[in-house]
Amino acid sequence: MPHPETVGVRAGIARTEFFETSEALFLNSGYTYATAEDAERAFNGDVERFVYSRYGNPTVAMLEDRLRALQPGAAACTATASGMGAVYTALRAVLRPGDHLVAARSLFGSCYVICEEILPAWGVEVTFVDGRDLDEWADAITSRTRAVFFETPSNPMQHLVDVGAVAALAHAVGAHVVVDHGFLPIGMQHCFDLGADIVVHSATKTADGQGRVMGGAILTATDALMVDTIQPLIKHTGPTLAPFNAWVIGKGLETLALRSRACAQSAHTIAATLRTHPQVSWVRYPHDPSHPQYDLAQRQMTAGGTVITFELASQTTEAKTAAFGFMNALQLIDISNNFGDAKSLIAHPATTTHRAIGADGRAAIGLTDGVLRLSVGLEHTHDLTDDLERALANTTR
Incomplete structure (x- = not known):
């Protein structure tokens, strides 16, 4: 084949x-x-x-x-x-x-x-x-x-x-x-x-x-x-x-395999960086060893995908306010409810893509107001990491 x-x-x-x-x-x-x-x-x-x-x-x-x-x-x-x-x-x-x-x-x-x-x-x-x-x-x-x-x-x-x-x-x-x-x-x-x-x-x-x-x-x-x-x-x-x-x-x-591979490699690197950041409480990326189902991901997925989900660490400010502040501080990554784009995009699911399932529905799957979804695009990995770290440094603890 x-x-x-x-x-x-x-x-x-x-x-x-x-x-x-x-x-x-x-x-x-x-x-x-x-x-x-x-x-x-x-x-x-x-x-x-x-x-x-x-x-x-x-x-x-x-x-x-x-x-x-x-x-x-x-x-x-x-x-x-x-x-x-x-x-x-x-x-x-x-x-x-x-x-x-x-x-x-x-x-x-x-x-x-x-x-x-x-x-x-x-x-x-x-x-x-x-x-x-x-x-x-x-x-x-x-x-x-x-x-x-x-x-x-x-x-x-x-x-x-x-x-x-x-x-x-x-x-x-x-x-x-x-x-x-x-x-x-x-x-x-x-x-x-x-x-x-x-x-x-x-x-x-x-x-x-x-x-x-x-x-x-x-x-x-x-x-x-x-x-x-x-x-x-x-x-x-x-x-x-x-x-x-x-x-x-x-x-x-025609370019799917090339784009997906490049985005997934970048996402894998960024997930590892976010996982060790003091402003992040947890990261979910299937091919990162910290994922609770990492062994299953290794068995049934050929790569970890192009999307990273993470939660900001406990804040002195309200979780949604902190999440919005972080997103607004980004200079390269765009705010959008879409994903899978050549451009890196970030979303706050609780107020956009998953608003309709209600607070109880979000709580049932662990989706808090501090959770963010990052779709990694084709920009250079270092540029994306710099943008994320700069925004995290501006986030109030």
């Missing part, structure tokens, strides 16, 4: 009769037919061709082929308009009213809202567990469970789930394993090899990598799961990816 650097550049290319070097951009919604009979055959499925861009588009198809090739074990891929579109569509496709879902409690804010509010309104029963605790998974999964859902690592607390162990519990009762891979660049974790049935990505993050467009992807372990379960829902409800966004993300994938 080619290396990721080669796949990111070469997979999925479908050149037109003009033999262009850069992938063609098809900004069309519909397609024409030579005869009425041809249109009928196309809609009957007697011939394989594009019929409407809500169903499929040549530019989007090239992106889907490339994403599938980049994810070991994936049999099929369908792109969506956003990462959250991928999450909701994947869960809605495998769950029906009366079904039971078991989800890890440590989730991105919008993922938590889907599980806590939206799916129950459709008649799905949801049980939350501590994703790190296999005993809680075992107790929660029953013969009624139709799916399990988790992020690993989780956003922003970097909680890990033992994918193989949870998959074994879920498959024993016939439940689907749905993994949100959005917090980690594509290729840094081989979830299908560990037992996942569905993997969702936010292509808005490192796949694009430059903060330009939004997109998502759903990948499945089998063609049948995609064709019979997920694609019909997408075709008829329309959370499809725009061709222009697909083209931009596809170009981003």
Whole structure:
């Protein structure tokens, strides 16, 4: 199998009769037919061709082929308009009213809202567990469970789930394993090899990598799961990816392996620096030895990712005030609720990305007002470290 650097550049290319070097951009919604009979055959499925861009588009198809090739074990891929579109569509496709879902409690804010509010309104029963605790998974999964859902690592607390162990519990009762891979660049974790049935990505993050467009992807372990379960829902409800966004993300994938490796190496170094700083009480980075699940991270992740989570040490001032003061003192790193960009970004999850889960929800996963999420970009590591240390020196103890 080619290396990721080669796949990111070469997979999925479908050149037109003009033999262009850069992938063609098809900004069309519909397609024409030579005869009425041809249109009928196309809609009957007697011939394989594009019929409407809500169903499929040549530019989007090239992106889907490339994403599938980049994810070991994936049999099929369908792109969506956003990462959250991928999450909701994947869960809605495998769950029906009366079904039971078991989800890890440590989730991105919008993922938590889907599980806590939206799916129950459709008649799905949801049980939350501590994703790190296999005993809680075992107790929660029953013969009624139709799916399990988790992020690993989780956003922003970097909680890990033992994918193989949870998959074994879920498959024993016939439940689907749905993994949100959005917090980690594509290729840094081989979830299908560990037992996942569905993997969702936010292509808005490192796949694009430059903060330009939004997109998502759903990948499945089998063609049948995609064709019979997920694609019909997408075709008829329309959370499809725009061709222009697909083209931009596809170009981003050409440098994904290089960018992700550079950002992860820098993040690893910065995590070690922050861990020893007196103004920092703890750091969570999966491949740093201080991570409570370091051994699991070593087993199921090929790298530690591009995001560091840390908490400012006990302050004489209120935690949120201290966190805001630190962020405002940064001169190089930008304040943003996004991550996975070429530019380094920092967020205060309690007041932005995880505001919607409420104080009790944040307390349940250990997300205090002193917690910050740092997305490491492509700037020089020393410049980023200098910026962080300067801001920490200005933070009131």
